[in-house]
Amino acid sequence: MQRAVSVVARLGFRLQAFPPALCHPLSCAQEVLRRTPLYDFHLAHGGKMVAFAGWSLPVQYRDSHTDSHLHTRQHCSLFDVSHMLQISVPVAGAVHLATALLKNPEVKLAGLAARDSLRLEAGLCLYGNDIDEHTTPVEGSLSWTLGKRRRAAMDFPGAKVIVPQLKGKVQRRRVGLMCEGAPMRAHSPILNMEGTKIGTVTSGCPSPSLKKNVAMGYVPCEYSRPGTMLLVEVRRKQQMAVVSKMPFVPTNYYTLK
Secondary structure, X not given: OOOOOOOHHHHOOOOOOOOHHHEEEOOOOOOOOEEOOOHHHHXXXXXXXXXXXXXXXXXXXXXXXXXXXXXXXXXXXXXXXXXXXXXXXXXXHHHHHHHHHOOOOOEEEOOHHHHHHHHHHOOOOOEOOOEOXXXXXXXXXXXXXXXXXXXXXXXXXXXXXXXXXXXXXOOEEEEEEEEOOOOOOOOOEEEOOOOOEEEEEEEEXXXXXXXXXXXXXXXXXXXXXXXXXXXXXEOOEEEEEEEEOOOOOOOOOOOOO
């Protein structure tokens, strides 16, 4: 991403997003939702609030999701992540800081929708969708998170299972998928060219940057090579998909030095 994914990214924030099942419009019939210190700030700036995992958060602002997404890639956007307890200023100063940051013409507010499509373009996992407590780093294509010292010492949880996987093979791997036609969504079946189900999509959306549909999912290792042609069932119809390298969009993260 150009310059910085977000202002909070400079503090080590990794793009995360939301499973659709946890994000829905607010209604008076719902339970009382928790609010971040920037709740009123979001409303004042046109934030469209939705319920997300027990919190009231903006899914987008006055700009469209696509405009917000592309602005973040080309310039800089501010995400509210204080619901994740990732706020580095006193609560009383949060609004002051956000207001000051928005005085820079390159900075705009971005909501949950842009966060989701940005992290998917970057090939980043959403916990609970793309990885969980039953997924190993090798299966999740996250072996890069295990340094040489830790591999040699085997001093991390699950090492007896994970280290042998690093040296051998696993039954499944997380892969990137790209297709045209209807967008692939979580839970869409992945099939081989003979029509046999071999896996499931874990995340998917249209890519505003590529103007194509991108997704991630798990398939047996023999189908994980980039360029492999597969089928994905979307709305009860099969369409062609190709295994693609990730990230889908080259990254250019800002690194604090």
